[in-house]
Amino acid sequence: MSEPRVRRAEIAIEQSHVDRVYTRLAELRRQAEDMRAKGYEIGHGAQREAVFEQASMLFERDMMVFHANQTLQSLDAEYEGLVFGRLDHTTAEPVYVGRLGIRDADFENLVTDWRAPAAAPFYQATAEEPMDVVRRRVIRCSGQQVLDVDDDVLMPESVPDGMPVVGEGALMAALGRARGDRMRDIVATIQKEQDEVIRAPWRGVTEITGGPGTGKTAVALHRAAYLLYRYRRQLGGAGVLVVGPSGVFTSYISRVLPSMGETNVELRSLGELLDGMQATRYDPAPLAAVKGSLRMRKVLLKALRDTPPEAPTELRIVYKGEVLKLGAKELEKARKKVHSAGGPPNRSRVRAAETLLEALADKAEENAKAGGPQLDRADVVHDLGERIDFHRFLVTWWPVLYPAQVLRWLGDERKLARAGKNVLTAEEVTLLAESLRGEGDDWTVADVALLDELRVLAGPPPKRRTQRAQDIELDAAQTRDSDDPARHRAARPAHYDEYSHIVVDESQDLSPMQWRMLGRRGAYASWTIVGDPVQSSWPDPAEADQARTQAFGAKTARRRYTLRTNYRNSAEIFDLAAEVVAGRAASGEELPNAVRKTGLEPEIRRVDDATRETAVHAAAKELLDAVDGTVGVICAMDRVPEVERWLAGQAEERLKVVGSLDSKGLEYDAVVLVEPTELITESLTGRRVLYVALTRATQQLTVLASDDDWR
Numbered sequence: 001m002s003e004p005r006v007r008r009a010e011i012a013i014e015q016s017h018v019d020r021v022y023t024r025l026a027e028l029r030r031q032a033e034d035m036r037a038k039g040y041e042i043g044h045g046a047q048r049e050a051v052f053e054q055a056s057m058l059f060e061r062d063m064m065v066f067h068a069n070q071t072l073q074s075l076d077a078e079y080e081g082l083v084f085g086r087l088d089h090t091t092a093e094p095v096y097v098g099r100l101g102i103r104d105a106d107f108e109n110l111v112t113d114w115r116a117p118a119a120a121p122f123y124q125a126t127a128e129e130p131m132d133v134v135r136r137r138v139i140r141c142s143g144q145q146v147l148d149v150d151d152d153v154l155m156p157e158s159v160p161d162g163m164p165v166v167g168e169g170a171l172m173a174a175l176g177r178a179r180g181d182r183m184r185d186i187v188a189t190i191q192k193e194q195d196e197v198i199r200a201p202w203r204g205v206t207e208i209t210g211g212p213g214t215g216k217t218a219v220a221l222h223r224a225a226y227l228l229y230r231y232r233r234q235l236g237g238a239g240v241l242v243v244g245p246s247g248v249f250t251s252y253i254s255r256v257l258p259s260m261g262e263t264n265v266e267l268r269s270l271g272e273l274l275d276g277m278q279a280t281r282y283d284p285a286p287l288a289a290v291k292g293s294l295r296m297r298k299v300l301l302k303a304l305r306d307t308p309p310e311a312p313t314e315l316r317i318v319y320k321g322e323v324l325k326l327g328a329k330e331l332e333k334a335r336k337k338v339h340s341a342g343g344p345p346n347r348s349r350v351r352a353a354e355t356l357l358e359a360l361a362d363k364a365e366e367n368a369k370a371g372g373p374q375l376d377r378a379d380v381v382h383d384l385g386e387r388i389d390f391h392r393f394l395v396t397w398w399p400v401l402y403p404a405q406v407l408r409w410l411g412d413e414r415k416l417a418r419a420g421k422n423v424l425t426a427e428e429v430t431l432l433a434e435s436l437r438g439e440g441d442d443w444t445v446a447d448v449a450l451l452d453e454l455r456v457l458a459g460p461p462p463k464r465r466t467q468r469a470q471d472i473e474l475d476a477a478q479t480r481d482s483d484d485p486a487r488h489r490a491a492r493p494a495h496y497d498e499y500s501h502i503v504v505d506e507s508q509d510l511s512p513m514q515w516r517m518l519g520r521r522g523a524y525a526s527w528t529i530v531g532d533p534v535q536s537s538w539p540d541p542a543e544a545d546q547a548r549t550q551a552f553g554a555k556t557a558r559r560r561y562t563l564r565t566n567y568r569n570s571a572e573i574f575d576l577a578a579e580v581v582a583g584r585a586a587s588g589e590e591l592p593n594a595v596r597k598t599g600l601e602p603e604i605r606r607v608d609d610a611t612r613e614t615a616v617h618a619a620a621k622e623l624l625d626a627v628d629g630t631v632g633v634i635c636a637m638d639r640v641p642e643v644e645r646w647l648a649g650q651a652e653e654r655l656k657v658v659g660s661l662d663s664k665g666l667e668y669d670a671v672v673l674v675e676p677t678e679l680i681t682e683s684l685t686g687r688r689v690l691y692v693a694l695t696r697a698t699q700q701l702t703v704l705a706s707d708d709d710w711r
């Protein structure tokens with residue numbers, strides 16, 4: 001038979017299996033819906049029963065509905081491309097590999113979940129170590145329709161007569177396909193070196209390094225899905241946290257995990273790690289360097305211990321006709337004494353009251369010595385401690401401290417200079433104070449780590465009675481609606497520190513203060529850390545390393561994997577990027593290998609102030625015409641609004657303007673890079689940021705530059 005006919009015949013064979021799978025899927029859906037309906041019926045009768053029976057009925061109902069919903073959710077999420085692989089062994093029946101495990105009514109395997117041990121040879125078998133796999137086949141579907149098949153022969157000598165082999169490489173075909181605005185999963189074409197990382201043991205710390213486009217992000221996300229599948233009992237309930245650099249990035253990767261059926265995963269950017277925060281603004285590099293440094297911890301601690309701006313400077317109270325007065329100095333002495341005990345201020349009000357009462361009693365004794373009436377010390381302490389005017393004073397003198405309020409205080413340069421004495425330079429004080437002078441919730445990404453630090457240093461504010469009642473109500477509502485997993489997540493408190501596994505992407509950029517913030521959330525966690533030191537925009541790697549090691553705690557097991565193949569960029573594009581970092585930022589780090597040639601060299605065009613706008617327009621238009629997928633226009637952060645304005649007329653779904661720092665982790669079919677030298681000068685680690693920007697395109701790159709300094 002000719003090749004196209006063989007291919008058609010093979011597609012038809014796979015189509016009949018895929019049809020069986022979807023028929024079964026429809027049956028399973030119906031069963032789950034029936035179960036959910038039954039569950040709700042149980043609930044209806046509950047009001048009439050005795051309390052005890054009512055509770056157990058509601059529990060049964062919740063469990064049934066919860067399980068039915070989970071089944072439905074995962075069946076629906078995995079619908080697209082459910083079956084994607086097939087293994088033919090020397091013996092036994094073929095094994096089909098897919099996003100879910102599905103059995104027929106007789107418990108025969110129709111599809112094996114990609115994360116199950118039986119599916120591992122799909123990723124691990126090679127010609128050298130075939131693991132008994134004769135032929136590995138990738139099946140590409142759209143909906144329920146098989147579009148194509150693609151084979152690898154691993155044991156040529158064992159191919160039985162009549163077993164056809166078709167195709168020329170599923171990986172290359174996948175890499176050449178157009179990109180959308182969300183990351184796709186790579187589950188059908190995971191490579192062996194990547195699979196080893198995905199299936200690495202879950203305990204301890206797993207580090208994944210590698211150059212741009214080596215699949216670090218993809219691998220980390222698939223690892224999260226794999227771990228939750230294999231170790232659901234250990235990892236599921238407490239949840240897995242995935243942290244990315246920006247909101248743009250988390251939205252880009254958001255589709256990968258739910259499509260793998262994982263609802264126990266929480267995705268947050270660094271600006272959202274603290275509940276209620278949604279910071280997206282970045283500080284200029286020198287300021288970010290100050291805010292991220294461990295020195296800030298000392299500054300914050302001192303700020304908390306300083307006199308609050310509104311605190312009264314005199315306590316005057318009349319007791320048995322005697323005036324007892326504490327002046328500013330005496331009050332400060334008392335404040336110091338309370339702080340020296342070391343407790344968080346919000347937990348120290350009782351101590352503050354005791355200290356003030358002792359100081360008042362001292363005062364009474366002093367007065368007596370000077371001829372005043374003799375007062376009993378114990379009486380003074382006891383009686384004043386019950387006085388309402390004393391308590392009124394106390395709450396203003398020792399107020400509850402809220403992180404946002406304390407950080408705003410440091411917008412006052414004098415106050416910041418006091419808190420930063422011997423820690424910050426005069427220039428740093430000026431710079432920092434200016435940035436903290438803002439209003440409301442307009443925080444930067446780096447501020448969030450400071451707020452989190454303050455939250456811990458200040459201690460939890462005492463709860464009011466109404467708030468406690470609200471919490472109880474929330475708990476009750478949660479039990480009632482326990483079939484909605486999103487609810488469990490939303491109800492996690494700000495101090496939730498029990499994630500069972502934390503995945504950190506683009507970890508090379510985390511500041512020491514951000515590592516501390518993460519460490520707090522992973523007190524009991526194992527970790528997957530993803531990063532590329534060459535792309536780092538953090539100026540003091542040693543300090544960040546120290547904070548990072550502390551974040552992991554006493555975890556002993558630490559394994560490191562390096563991925564070496566760049567799957568994103570064409571070789572032509574990556575050559576230009578490599579030239580920009582070679583010998584400078586790379587300093588000994590190995591650069592990856594780009595495997596795909598397109599024959600299209602990047603274009604470098606000269607622009608100036610007069611021609612820049614038209615050139616951006618023209619380049620964007622050309623690239624939109626040239627590729628099917630997305631086009632990214634990358635420029636320095638400061639230039640974003642202007643470039644957006646220039647391209648407003650060209651508003652196309654496929655066209656995105658993105659600032660250099662936001663481009664981390666993203667990719668486009670084609671990229672227009674505007675003024676590369678500006679990317680170098682806007683950040684402390686200049687060339688590395690440019691390197692990131694140059695490695696975002698899969699197919700075509702146009703650089704618009706008014707100088708050659710960047711080369």
Ligand SMILES: Nc1ncnc2c1ncn2[C@@H]1O[C@H](COP(=O)(O)OP(=O)(O)OP(=O)(O)O)[C@@H](O)[C@H]1O
Pocket residue numbers: 171174175184185186189190191194210211212213214215216217218219532567568664665666667695
């Ligand atoms: N095995 C694979 N099969 C198909 N595509 C792959 C494979 N591995 C990686 N890719 C693709 O390569 C591109 C780069 O992957 P990813 O973004 O995970 O790389 P990265 O190492 O995180 O890059 P960077 O450090 O530049 O952000 C993505 O489009 C991804 O889908």
